[in-house]
């Protein structure tokens with residue numbers, strides 16, 4: 581049984597904002613894979629829901645003439661992984677979406693819900709951080725566009741106000757063009773498992789594929805919120821692709837993460853995963869960029 585007061589079905593994001601304002605005991609719901617569980621557990625008992633589930637304009641996928649890709653927040657993980665735009669321009673994001681839950685969750689859960697629940701374990705969040713995604717929030721005062729780097733404020737907390745609706749996720753051309761990436765999630769089993777640790781890496785090489793031109797390293801569950809390792813990225817940019825590059829990554833990322841022990845894994849184990857997944861994801865990204873024989877090394881370092 582779900583302890584619900586009302587369910588509202590707005591026809592537009594603007595109407596959703598008005599409904600949220602009019603009923604202060606209401607919350608947004610999209611796929612419901614987080615919200616309905618919280619209601620059932622009693623943590624959100626007695627609320628009213630404002631549903632975005634059937635809102636077509638929040639499922640729009642588009643690429644503008646300047647190369648900016650728009651991702652509708654109500655797009656499910658399955659639709660995201662299968663979308664032709666994502667397959668052509670943002671395959672690492674489709675890869676991250678493909679690791680979520682099992683087929684039922686991927687058919688219901690949405691990328692907008694994944695970002696807005698504020699979880700550090702959200703599988704698409706670290707890849708969106710690597711992609712420097714920008715988020716458009718619609719509230720009673722109009723729209724504001726913010727960087728995903730300014731969105732998270734703590735575990736389960738974001739800057740989104742209760743009556744604000746995430747209406748668009750934007751990725752600029754310079755953040756994906758010539759970038760190759762990989763998302764690796766570690767869980768105790770392959771399906772229906774929240775990440776013990778997740779790592780998203782994007783890399784751009786020079787034309788002869790011997791040096792790193794640009795790199796982005798992001799983690800989930802390595803800190804209270806999804807994080808980027810900006811200092812490590814700075815240290816690795818321009819370096820030759822050799823064993824020293826991976827050793828440097830393994831050493832430097834440790835000063836930027838702050839994993840904790842939980843019932844899923846100890847801090848010590850997560851630190852090991854930070855190093856290992858970071859190196860593996862970079863090797864995979866470089867292999868996809870066409871760097872030869874790069875998957876052969878790795879593992880066994882301190």
Ligand SMILES: Cc1cc2nc3c(=O)[nH]c(=O)nc-3n(C[C@H](O)[C@H](O)[C@H](O)COP(=O)(O)OP(=O)(O)OC[C@H]3O[C@@H](n4cnc5c(N)ncnc54)[C@H](O)[C@@H]3O)c2cc1C
Pocket residue numbers: 607608609610611612613614615616617632653654679680681682685688689690691692693694695696697701702703704740744745746747772773774775
């Ligand atoms: C069995 C199971 C397995 C799971 N496995 C994974 C996993 O492997 N990886 C993972 O990352 N997650 C996992 N989850 C969590 C969940 O499925 C995802 O976080 C999903 O993305 C939530 O999306 P949703 O549309 O269902 O969100 P909802 O439950 O509808 O909403 C989640 C939150 O986001 C807000 N919200 C939703 N849409 C918007 C919007 N457009 N604007 C503003 N706020 C919005 C809601 O108010 C709510 O606070 C799992 C959940 C279950 C039940």
